[in-house]
Amino acid sequence: DAKTTQPPSMDCAEGRAANLPCNHSTISGNEYVYWYRQIHSQGPQYIIHGLKNNETNEMASLIITEDRKSSTLILPHATLRDTAVYYCIVRVILTGGGNKLTFGTGTQLKVEL
Amino acid sequence: ETGVTQSPTHLIKTRGQQVTLRCSSQSGHNTVSWYQQALGQGPQFIFQYYREEENGRGNFPPRFSGLQFPNYSSELNVNALELDDSALYLCASSLGGGMNTEAFFGQGTRLTVV
Numbered sequence: 465d466a467k468t469t470q471p472p473s474m475d476c477a478e479g480r481a482a483n484l485p486c487n488h489s490t491i492s493g494n495e496y497v498y499w500y501r502q503i504h505s506q507g508p509q510y511i512i513h514g515l516k517n518n519e520t521n522e523m524a525s526l527i528i529t530e531d532r533k534s535s536t537l538i539l540p541h542a543t544l545r546d547t548a549v550y551y552c553i554v555r556v557i558l559t560g561g562g563n564k565l566t567f568g569t570g571t572q573l574k575v576e577l
Numbered sequence: 578e579t580g581v582t583q584s585p586t587h588l589i590k591t592r593g594q595q596v597t598l599r600c601s602s603q604s605g606h607n608t609v610s611w612y613q614q615a616l617g618q619g620p621q622f623i624f625q626y627y628r629e630e631e632n633g634r635g636n637f638p639p640r641f642s643g644l645q646f647p648n649y650s651s652e653l654n655v656n657a658l659e660l661d662d663s664a665l666y667l668c669a670s671s672l673g674g675g676m677n678t679e680a681f682f683g684q685g686t687r688l689t690v691v
Contacts (some may be wrong), residue, residue, distance in 0.1 A: 507685050558625070
């Protein structure tokens with residue numbers, strides 16, 4: 465029941481900005497957009513999250529469209545160590561009061577020299 | 578380093594056996610979620626515990642069960658193992674059960690069922 469669509473793969477030159485798009489057209493008004501990345505089947509690493517406004521932290525920026533149907537993760541200066549699978553996730557409320565991260569298949573980002 | 582630790586890191590079980598996986602959450606985190614990640618797929622939600630109570634469950638059969646202890650550590654139990662249960666099992670902890678709090682993952686337990 466993944467609620468996101470991402471390109472399966474992208475390439476980026478080292479030092480350039482990596483812009484990873486994501487569509488989440490069925491997102492509900494109280495559901496957050498989260499981004500994680502995963503390297504070599506290690507545990508997913510938290511990057512950033514947001515609801516409506518654009519967000520920035522030391523790792524990345526998150527741009528969410530006004531209608532909230534899509535977003536873009538920006539890595540401002542990609543390095544070889546940023547090569548990973550990037551997951552765009554909608555955090556969904558559950559009937560029991562909990563919530564879950566709904567992962568799709570992600571984007572394999574390859575950063576090259 | 579997230580402070581979430583899982584044990585064991587790898588194990589091999591035979592079809593029909595039972596297995597228990599363990600997760601120690603980050604200090605102070607009272608919410609733990611478990612995910613199953615098959616090879617080449619994104620993680621799939623199994624269930625979530627908040628203050629020792631299950632408060633959400635994904636599309637997994639009852640032979641997948643869990644516990645959360647007073648110190649907020651957690652166990653995932655799988656009975657009657659099937660070959661398709663072979664996967665990376667991940668736990669994630671967070672502070673509170675809200676939507677606006679980061680969840681931090683452990684490194685996972687790689688389970689192989691033969």
